[in-house]
Amino acid sequence: MINTYKGGILFYLALFVAGSMFLPMLASCGKDNGTTLNTANAQVNLINVSPDVLPFNLYSRLNTSFVQLGTTNYTYPTASGYFLLNVAETPFLLRPSRVNNLEIVNLLPEVDTFQRNVRYTWFVTGLRADSSLSSVIITDTSSLPAIGRGKIRFVNVSPNAPPLNLTANDTTAFRGIGYKGVSKFIEVTAGNYNFNVVSSAAPGIAIKSMRNVPILDGRLYTVYAYGLTGRQDTAAFNTNIILNTVPLKYN
Secondary structure, eight states: OHHHHHHHHHHHHHHHHHHHHHHHHHHHHHHHHHHOOOTTEEEEEEEEOOTTSOOEEEEEEETTEEEEOSSOOBOTTOBOOOEEEEGGGOOEEEEEOOOTTOOOOOSSOOBOOOOTTOEEEEEEESOTTTTOOEEEEEEOOOOOOOTTEEEEEEEEOOTTOOSEEEEETTEEEEEEEOTTOBOOOEEEESEEEEEEEEETTEEEEEEEEEEEEEEOTTOEEEEEEESBTTOOSTTBOEEEEEESSOOOBOO
């Protein structure tokens, strides 16, 4: 009976040891599936702000072949949100979404500037009609703001806009940002802001406004102007703001 008792103890002890080894493995698998983050990944927010380019897809080139990355159609003027992009698959290309089996061509030169573990916003701006289509790729990193403060910057990707100023609650935050211009991040007190975009030549007249925009403590934001001045349709001049410190999604 003593031997039976000892045998039972040894059996349960073996189960405990096996379980202790299995649980860390299970937790590790769960962590990998939850983040899919590795040293080969950049983090990219791709934004189509070209009024006439139509939806496009993201590809990588492997020798003479082209591989579509994901199924997302990047449409004007929607931001993709951040997704992981394996920089080992470089170079990257943008090609029109296939319609009626028409020939697919490269919209822009190949991109191979992304670095691993860096966050980017990739604007596609300009017009295909006049061959001014181009990329503006910017890094979305900065030092952390002080406690109780956030950071903002301003980007002008409106092809026909003049140099622009941005005011925040009637205080000029940025001046003279020309087409494809990118300001540095500046700190502002956390809170709600009214943002006005004005021409540097006529600072008293708002071209576009955004009201009661929250700037949160410790967050980084990009305000950008896009579209065409003088238009009243879907291509009209407009503004938007994106949060640069957000969880990733997986494309």
